[in-house]
Amino acid sequence: MEPLVDQYSRGALHGELGLGTFEAQLAAATGGGAAPPPAGSTFFDSRLGLAVRRWCPPLLGLEQHCTPVRYLARRRELGAYSAARALLRGSGIGTYLVGPDPDASGELTTPDELASAAEARAHEAVCLRQLAAQIADTSGTVGSFLTNTAEALYAAAREAIAFVSGDGFLEESAPELPEVHRAVGRWLRDRQRRLEPVLVRHLLWSALTTGRPVQLHCADPSPLTGFLHATSGLGATVILLPRAPHHRRAAQLAAAFPHVYADIGPRPAETLAEAPFGKLLFSTGARALPELYVVGARLFTGAMKRLLDDWVTDGCCGRGDAERIAARVAGGTARRVYALDAA
Incomplete structure (x- = not known):
């Protein structure tokens, strides 16, 4: 593979x-x-x-x-660097898409640092909330914030591999401009306020027009059905990254909407039963420990091998089909959806 x-x-x-x-x-x-392990x-x-x-x-x-x-x-x-390098280079991962970690305070590797240690490729996915904070730092008025937002999104789209958003405030339409103006004004006057839902919606709907995929981190993707209906005609690509145990539902939504893809999750047998094979993508979800990249990759490849060997044994598919399916989920679909070869 x-x-x-x-x-x-x-x-x-x-x-x-x-x-x-x-x-x-x-x-x-x-x-x-933060609770300690059980005694002993x-x-x-x-x-x-x-x-x-x-x-x-x-x-x-x-x-x-x-x-x-x-x-x-x-x-x-x-030593920390040599150990991390050995682990990452032994993981079997050749390309990393690195998302934001708001709580890291610089303690995690950047995409470039990860790529160097792993002797691999790495690309950044930009968090829309963090981008908004950066724009506000250089915007003194509502008008300049909105102008700078459009410019920053398209500048980020030239460099980043994707945009990242949470699953909150996913109404079925973009907010009206007067709503956005009022919310921006309140936020610029008091930056201690949380980013208002209307601004999150504005950023998300704006990102969907840039041509870059948008990763949606969602606990349970079931409430997203209306939003996915509403975005189906925009030419955008949406990738669902649910929390366990909701990967199966995410796969069902990927099957239902042409522009939607989903993470394959920890049990490929479940998700591959719900969606076309070209709609599911592998990820480790690793954070902090390089060991988690190794474990995530090994668990995925092992589960796929066992499943596809069973399919071949049962006559569900030939060995060539099994290898093609594995290659697609392991990286082929990601290279197409995120345009990695062009990047």
Whole structure:
């Protein structure tokens, strides 16, 4: 299989990681909060922890399933950069699409830093909320904000691979201009205010006209049906990035709307049953730990291999078809949808 295209991640942490920091990131990756692990246990005692111990130690010159203490000691011995480089270059990912991380405060790698460490390609996806804040910093009036917004969106579209928005405030039409004027005025007078829903809508509908795909991060994509209907004639491309366990519903929406695509999620057997194979794209969703890129890639390739081997054995498809389907989901569709070859 060709190198994977990871359509959504947020970069890796700089610097050395002690046991506590590493475990905190494992907990965050599984949806855990700040609570400590159970007494006498560790966050390595989880499916994710076992996966890290299975696939990552050999990339650092250790045996599979070595103890967490030995693994982290080897990490420190190599140094943070060398360890991250070995992990990323062993992940099987050839192209990274890196989204924003508002809470990172510069502690995560930039797309260029990630590309250098991984010896791969990396592209930035621009957050519309962050873009609005940057525009406001240079706009003294409502008129200049709106003019600068249009210019900034098209400038970003020339450089970024996609725009990123959340799933809030997705009404079925763009806001009226007087609404936008009033909201901009209030926000410019008081930048401590949260970005108002009408401005989020204005930015999103404006981004949909730039020709760049828009990634929608959504907990449950079911409420987006009306919005997807309304955007179907704009020539825009929308990629749904739901949270588990809603990937199946996202695949159904991708099947229903020609301009909509979806993340394949952690269980390809479910999503491939709901949508044409060319509507689903792979991602790791990794953040902070380079190990999460390795685990995400291995879980995906393993699940796809098992599923497609079953299909071949059952006579559902031939081996050539299976290889073509795997290549499409692993990167072929992402290269087409995000125009990666042109980028």
